[in-house]
Amino acid sequence: MLRLITIKLLQAAPVILVVSILAFLLMSLLPGDPAVVIAGDQASPEAIAAVRHSLGLDRPFLERLGIWLLRLAQGEFGSSLMLNQSVLSAMGERLPVTLSLAGLSLAITLPVGILIGSIAAYYRQTWVDSLVMTVALVGVSIPGFWIAILAVILFSVVLGWFPSSGYVPFAQDPVLWLRSLVLPASMLSLFQIGFLARMTRSAMLDVLSQDFIRTARSKGLSEWVTVGKHGFRNALVLVITAMGILVSTALGGSVVIEQVFALPGVGRLVVQGIMARDYPLVQGVMLIYGFAFVAINLAVDVLYTLADPRVRYD
Amino acid sequence: MTELALAVPAAPAALAPRRRFRLMRRLVGHRSFQIGLVLLVLLTFAAILAPLTGIDPSSMKVRLRFRPPSQAFPFGTDGFGRDVLTRVLYGARVSLWIGFVVALLSGVIGALIGVLAAQFRSLDALLMRIMDGLMSFPAILLALGITAALGPRMESVIIALTVAYLPAGARLVRASALVVRELDYVLAARIAGASPLRIMLRHILPNSVSPLLVHMTFVFAYSILAEAALSFLGVGVQPPTASWGNIIAEGRDYATEAWWVMLFPGLAISLAALGLNLLGDGLRDVLDPRLKGPG
Numbered sequence: 302m303l304r305l306i307t308i309k310l311l312q313a314a315p316v317i318l319v320v321s322i323l324a325f326l327l328m329s330l331l332p333g334d335p336a337v338v339i340a341g342d343q344a345s346p347e348a349i350a351a352v353r354h355s356l357g358l359d360r361p362f363l364e365r366l367g368i369w370l371l372r373l374a375q376g377e378f379g380s381s382l383m384l385n386q387s388v389l390s391a392m393g394e395r396l397p398v399t400l401s402l403a404g405l406s407l408a409i410t411l412p413v414g415i416l417i418g419s420i421a422a423y424y425r426q427t428w429v430d431s432l433v434m435t436v437a438l439v440g441v442s443i444p445g446f447w448i449a450i451l452a453v454i455l456f457s458v459v460l461g462w463f464p465s466s467g468y469v470p471f472a473q474d475p476v477l478w479l480r481s482l483v484l485p486a487s488m489l490s491l492f493q494i495g496f497l498a499r500m501t502r503s504a505m506l507d508v509l510s511q512d513f514i515r516t517a518r519s520k521g522l523s524e525w526v527t528v529g530k531h532g533f534r535n536a537l538v539l540v541i542t543a544m545g546i547l548v549s550t551a552l553g554g555s556v557v558i559e560q561v562f563a564l565p566g567v568g569r570l571v572v573q574g575i576m577a578r579d580y581p582l583v584q585g586v587m588l589i590y591g592f593a594f595v596a597i598n599l600a601v602d603v604l605y606t607l608a609d610p611r612v613r614y615d
Numbered sequence: 616m617t618e619l620a621l622a623v624p625a626a627p628a629a630l631a632p633r634r635r636f637r638l639m640r641r642l643v644g645h646r647s648f649q650i651g652l653v654l655l656v657l658l659t660f661a662a663i664l665a666p667l668t669g670i671d672p673s674s675m676k677v678r679l680r681f682r683p684p685s686q687a688f689p690f691g692t693d694g695f696g697r698d699v700l701t702r703v704l705y706g707a708r709v710s711l712w713i714g715f716v717v718a719l720l721s722g723v724i725g726a727l728i729g730v731l732a733a734q735f736r737s738l739d740a741l742l743m744r745i746m747d748g749l750m751s752f753p754a755i756l757l758a759l760g761i762t763a764a765l766g767p768r769m770e771s772v773i774i775a776l777t778v779a780y781l782p783a784g785a786r787l788v789r790a791s792a793l794v795v796r797e798l799d800y801v802l803a804a805r806i807a808g809a810s811p812l813r814i815m816l817r818h819i820l821p822n823s824v825s826p827l828l829v830h831m832t833f834v835f836a837y838s839i840l841a842e843a844a845l846s847f848l849g850v851g852v853q854p855p856t857a858s859w860g861n862i863i864a865e866g867r868d869y870a871t872e873a874w875w876v877m878l879f880p881g882l883a884i885s886l887a888a889l890g891l892n893l894l895g896d897g898l899r900d901v902l903d904p905r906l907k908g909p910g
Contacts, residue, residue: 315740319748330764438896442836442888444843447863447881450870458871553753557844571756572848575763587752587760594751 309602313595318370320591324584325369329362341578356581378589381574381582388585391570398468398566401478402558403551405486410493410547415540417494418501422509423528433498440495445554449488449561456484466563485562489554493547497540504539508532538609545601549594641901648897654890658883662707670698672705673855684875691875693866702857703880709858711887713769713842717776718835724777725784726820726827732785733792734815743789746782754779754837755844762850769852776841780834787830791823825902832895836888843884859884 336353337344344352353359357368372379378388421433457465463484469477508514509532517527556568563569567586574582642648665672674697682692690699732742749757761775795801801818809817839859845851846860847867854861859880866876 315744316747316751319744320751323745323748323752327760327764330761438889438892439885442840442892443885444840444860444863444881444888446844446847447877447884450863450867450877451881454871454874549753553755556753556755556759557847560848571759575759575848575850580764583760583763587756590753590756591748591751594753598751 305606306599306603309599313599316595317592320595321370321373321588322366324588324591325366327584327587328580373588378585379581381579381585383574383577383579383582388582388589391582392567392586392589395565395567395570397470398564399552399555399559399568401471401482402486402489402555402564402566403548405479405482406489406493406551406555407547409487409490410497410551413490414494414497415501418498419505419528419533419536421498421502422505425506430502434502437495437498437502440491441499442495443491445488445492446557446561448491449485449558452484452488453561468564468566481564485558485564488561489551489558492554493550496550497543497547500543501536501540504536505532507539508535511535534608538605541601541604541608544604545594545598548597552590638901642897645897645901647893648901651890651893651895651897654886655894658707658711658887658890661704662711665701665704665708668698668701668704670701672701672857673697683873690879691873693862693873693876699862699876699879702862703859703883706857706859706862706880707883707887709769709852709856710839710842710860710884713773713776713852713858714835714838714887714891716773717780717838718831720773720777721780721834722784722827722831725781726788726823728781728785729788729790730792730815730820730823732789733796734811734819739789742785746785749778750782752779755841758841758845759848759850762845767850767853769856772842772845772851775845776838779841780837784827784830784834787826788820788823791826792819795819795822829895829899829902832891832898836891836895839884839887839891 336349336356336358340349340352357365360368380387381391384391417433417437421430421437424430453465456462464481467481469481471478509528514527514532517531518524522531552568555566556571558564559566559568560572571583571586574580574586676692676695676697680692680695684691690703693699693702728742728746732739752760758772758775758779761778762771765771765774796814796819801814804814804818842851842858843860843863846858847864849864851860852858854865862880863877866873866880870877
């Protein structure tokens with residue numbers, strides 16, 4: 302176990318380096334002089350020079366890359382220009398919102414997606430299968446922010462069931478917290494449920510057609526044990542693989558959903574950063590998300606080995 | 616040397632005619648494929664024939680602001696008195712074009728990277744770590760960052776989404792190329808003296824294509840959704856050029872009063888994505904018979 306984690310960590314190291322370099326390169330994509338872009342068109346030459354110096358843009362490319370990596374190694378992720386705050390603390394303030402949103406969305410997605418995907422596989426080629434898969438297909442085809450706006454009109458403006466925007470911290474009032482997140486989280490889940498249901502269905506179909514399922518049935522095990530235990534356990538391996546993608550799309554989707562519901566999370570921070578040309582902030586957030594993903598994928602790999610003893614790394 | 620190379624069975628370059636014919640027949644008979652194809656063809660025609668409405672998509676008539684759907688304006692008019700139907704039709708050109716180009720570019724570049732990695736083992740680790748790195752960012756966030764840096768234009772959106780969706784294609788092609796390169800006919804080609812480049816392009820690539828084709832169809836769908844999201848966030852195609860995403864973004868401010876402005880482009884996006892997903896499902900079922908769909 303420990304050996305496995307060590308191997309995985311060693312494999313993740315170069316990816317972390319690549320992620321750092323990619324985030325650095327993003328800044329070099331800026332056309333023209335980034336200092337001018339950041340300082341604004343009306344800035345005086347002195348102001349531009351100051352920005353250039355403070356960002357280290359007056360140094361050669363490789364030296365800048367070296368400094369960037371060195372700083373990262375010391376845990377320095379840069380600071381936001383518009384907030385006058387380090388990226389880490391700016392993100393720290395907003396992360397609870399995004400994690401609540403993405404977490405709640407995954408809490409809806411996982412049981413629903415797996416359940417309806419399995420049902421479709423079990424009743425394959427029947428109307429149940431067609432119905433469930435049509436719903437799943439619609440889920441992955443509808444733009445999330447669009448259906449979210451429509452949902453706001455229906456559930457907030459017309460029916461008044463949920464607030465149309467804003468966020469209440471959990472510590473302040475757990476009930477209002479949940480109420481402020483139910484609508485955004487369910488809208489975020491629509492794509493995910495569709496995605497997971499489609500994936501679960503094909504994984505289950507694969508498993509249910511295998512010999513050991515026939516053996517289980519023929520030795521008289523109940524359908525529940527056959528499908529629920531033997532079948533599901535095996536399909537779980539594929540579902541775990543999907544976890545990485547699900548977390549990724551949940552965090553990506555939260556950028557858009559936070560914008561619709563005016564939730565003060567990391568996604569909204571990024572969009573504000575982009576509008577304010579606060580590139581160090583955007584860069585920092587991307588970097589932290591990138592690192593988080595390397596960690597999540599690592600966890601997924603380890604879980605994968607736990608769920609399927611046949612998978613072994615040497 | 617040339618003669619020897621010719622002596623190698625020519626089969627791998629493409630599917631044998633009979634098998635290709637059978638695949639076509641199964642595709643044409645596949646329900647999802649049929650529905651998807653019809654949807655996509657209709658939308659493409661709508662995009663091509665957009666000028667037939669005879670209305671300029673950006674002509675503003677303040678007098679005609681916020682007209683609800685009627686016979687004269689089937690989809691109503693927006694806050695500048697522009698015809699929403701015309702804008703949705705012109706938006707189809709932009710959105711479908713972006714989706715198509717992104718699917719094509721990310722597929723082709725991804726395939727090249729994947730085959731290179733499979734064929735030249737020394738490049739493998741480097742290329743795949745770069746792909747892993749790109750995949751570590753949520754796709755929409757990566758695209759957001761790139762478009763923000765390059766400036767909000769159609770080209771930026773295309774580049775950003777291509778970069779975001781390319782790693783998955785590269786991984787897919789690499790995986791299947793790794794299997795194909797061990798097959799006997801590749802060995803035969805190598806013995807016959809075919810150059811690594813020729814083996815790569817003539818023998819490995821064509822036989823790794825079918826999973827990629829399915830993948831590209833889905834990327835087409837994702838790109839249309841992602842373009843809309845980027846435009847909604849304000850970094851996509853900029854008004855007055857209509858794209859499905861920016862019509863929704865503009866219509867959002869008065870969504871409660873003039874719901875029709877944002878309703879129709881959203882429906883168009885959903886139909887396009889639905890059509891492409893159905894098409895992809897059909898292709899997958901036929902090209903990869905192990906995964907049967909609901910029929």
